Amino acid sequence: MGKPKALVDKGKCLACGGCISVCPQDAIAMCSSKAIVSKENCIDCGICIQTCPVGAIGNEVH
Amino acid sequence: MKYDVVVVGSGPAGSMTARFAAESGANVLIIERRQEVGVPVLCGEGISKGVDEFKVLEGKRWLANNMDGARIISPDGTMVKLAADMAGDETGYVLYRDIFDQELARGAIRAGAELMLNTCAVNILKENGKIKGVKAKQFGEEFDIEADIVVGADGVESKIGRWAGMKTTLKPYDLETCAQYTLSNVEFDRAYCDFYLGKKIAPGGYAWIFPKGKDIANVGVGILASLSEPGMSLKLLDKFINSRPELKKGEPLRFLAGAVPVAEPIESVRDNLLLVGDAARQVDPITGGGLMASIEAGKTAGETIGKAIDEQRFDKEMLLPYEEKLKNTLYKKLKRNYVVKEIILGMEDKTLNMLADSLKDYKFDELSTLSLVKALVLKHPSLLIKLKPLLKLSRL
Ligand SMILES: Cc1cc2nc3c(=O)[nH]c(=O)nc-3n(C[C@H](O)[C@H](O)[C@H](O)COP(=O)(O)OP(=O)(O)OC[C@H]3O[C@@H](n4cnc5c(N)ncnc54)[C@H](O)[C@@H]3O)c2cc1C
Ligand code: SF4
Ligand code: SF4
Numbered sequence: 001m002g003k004p005k006a007l008v009d010k011g012k013c014l015a016c017g018g019c020i021s022v023c024p025q026d027a028i029a030m031c032s033s034k035a036i037v038s039k040e041n042c043i044d045c046g047i048c049i050q051t052c053p054v055g056a057i058g059n060e061v062h
Numbered sequence: 063m064k065y066d067v068v069v070v071g072s073g074p075a076g077s078m079t080a081r082f083a084a085e086s087g088a089n090v091l092i093i094e095r096r097q098e099v100g101v102p103v104l105c106g107e108g109i110s111k112g113v114d115e116f117k118v119l120e121g122k123r124w125l126a127n128n129m130d131g132a133r134i135i136s137p138d139g140t141m142v143k144l145a146a147d148m149a150g151d152e153t154g155y156v157l158y159r160d161i162f163d164q165e166l167a168r169g170a171i172r173a174g175a176e177l178m179l180n181t182c183a184v185n186i187l188k189e190n191g192k193i194k195g196v197k198a199k200q201f202g203e204e205f206d207i208e209a210d211i212v213v214g215a216d217g218v219e220s221k222i223g224r225w226a227g228m229k230t231t232l233k234p235y236d237l238e239t240c241a242q243y244t245l246s247n248v249e250f251d252r253a254y255c256d257f258y259l260g261k262k263i264a265p266g267g268y269a270w271i272f273p274k275g276k277d278i279a280n281v282g283v284g285i286l287a288s289l290s291e292p293g294m295s296l297k298l299l300d301k302f303i304n305s306r307p308e309l310k311k312g313e314p315l316r317f318l319a320g321a322v323p324v325a326e327p328i329e330s331v332r333d334n335l336l337l338v339g340d341a342a343r344q345v346d347p348i349t350g351g352g353l354m355a356s357i358e359a360g361k362t363a364g365e366t367i368g369k370a371i372d373e374q375r376f377d378k379e380m381l382l383p384y385e386e387k388l389k390n391t392l393y394k395k396l397k398r399n400y401v402v403k404e405i406i407l408g409m410e411d412k413t414l415n416m417l418a419d420s421l422k423d424y425k426f427d428e429l430s431t432l433s434l435v436k437a438l439v440l441k442h443p444s445l446l447i448k449l450k451p452l453l454k455l456s457r458l
Binding site: 014015016017018020021022023024026029030047049050051052053054055056057058 | 095102104217218219220221224230231232233234237239240241287290291292293294295296317318319320321323
């Protein structure tokens with residue numbers, strides 16, 4: 001089993017940009033009004049998950 | 063494509079920078095990834111009357127409601143009122159932020175700036191290590207926009223600064239994470255913006271009711287990201303509304319999530335590059351209000367750029383007067399309020415209740431965070447010790 005990574009639920013994301021501003025790895029970008037995590041850069045620190053005001057980010061195991 | 067200046071982002075910071083740069087003769091392009099300026103609205107929409115002094119808004123289409131003042135409600139319900147002496151003597155406004163942003167953008171366009179919608183900056187353009195413009199994407203197609211100066215006015219999530227190698231990442235204790243409904247069919251006093259404090263209501267932040275009209279208000283919660291759990295802002299907001307019958311009967315017309323930097327301003331100038339607004343963390347760390355700061359900083363940035371274009375010099379030294387001027391004005395206030403933010407964060411609910419009780423009949427001479435701090439020190443000289451770093455700052 002691979003390492004867990006943050007994953008944004010596109011149906012819930014409201015494009016506030018909060019997760020992007022706190023990600024220490026610069027692993028998140030806004031694409032067509034949805035935050036998207038780059039799996040290569042994410043170190044699963046969980047900061048974005050904790051920050052999201054609507055709970056749109058969870059973990060995914062690759 | 064070649065311009066003197068490319069501004070990334072058409073929020074208040076971008077439009078003000080573009081306007082004042084264009085007015086001083088620069089050839090300016092604004093790029094905005096949204097398809098409509100100011101939409102969706104991500105804002106509580108409150109602003110102080112001080113905005114009038116900038117004379118950048120025409121007509122009143124942007125104005126939703128005149129405010130007499132603000133009220134702070136402590137955890138046990140004690141109310142501190144900051145208001146103008148005379149009723150009807152307005153101290154601030156609640157905006158239609160979409161129209162407000164469009165008016166500011168219109169001002170920039172009238173001054174000669176061009177605006178390209180649906181256009182997202184995807185990287186910085188560099189040649190031999192020197193910034194030369196931005197790489198942009200529109201409808202799936204990438205292209206280069208060359209410019210002597212790149213302005214990062216790309217808001218809280220700002221990438222321009224990061225791409226240029228600046229440290230813009232926010233610590234979770236320097237970010238408020240927010241949720242807000244615009245509720246219709248609710249009851250409140252439409253003359254006041256209300257701020258509710260308390261660890262149970264909004265840890266490290268506050269809940270707000272900003273009235274937009276007779277029975278419409280923005281009702282939101284902002285909490286410190288370091289004290290947040292997944293989805294907590296929204297849960298606390300629903301709880302806040304459900305515990306108040308006058309709000310519970312309301313129906314939402316709009317829902318939004320938001321993020322506000324409550325940090326100290328960061329480095330904002332490099333060769334050929336400037337950051338403005340939320341991107342430069344120019345936000346009042348106590349209130350989370352960034353509109354006035356963006357407007358003030360944007361104007362200064364635009365004027366500095368104008369001079370740089372005149373002299374055809376775009377190095378850091380040439381652009382630095384922007385930051386230097388703000389250090390003597392806006393940044394003094396922001397740095398002072400950052401210290402106050404840290405003091406407030408350290409307070410227990412019972413301390414907040416005690417302070418509110420001591421101020422509940424106080425007559426404030428003006429509506430500002432400074433007058434609030436002054437009143438607190440007057441009533442509680444012991445606070446002076448905690449505020450020492452702050453006094454040093456105000457003497458700067
Ligand atoms: C919930 C909430 C409530 C708030 N309430 C208030 C309030 O009541 N009063 C107040 O004064 N302030 C308030 N603020 C803060 C205020 O909204 C901001 O400080 C203000 O919007 C900053 O303006 P700006 O121009 O720097 O950024 P923004 O207004 O965020 O504009 C940035 C623009 O850049 C665009 N952009 C971003 N990246 C790119 C890219 N790569 N390419 C192209 N375009 C891009 C975005 O689409 C956006 O249009 C609130 C904020 C939030 C989240
Ligand atoms: S914090 Fe949540 S709502 Fe905001 S952009 Fe990130 S995933 Fe979307
Ligand atoms: S888990 Fe950490 S590293 Fe991964 S995207 Fe979220 S904030 Fe960035």
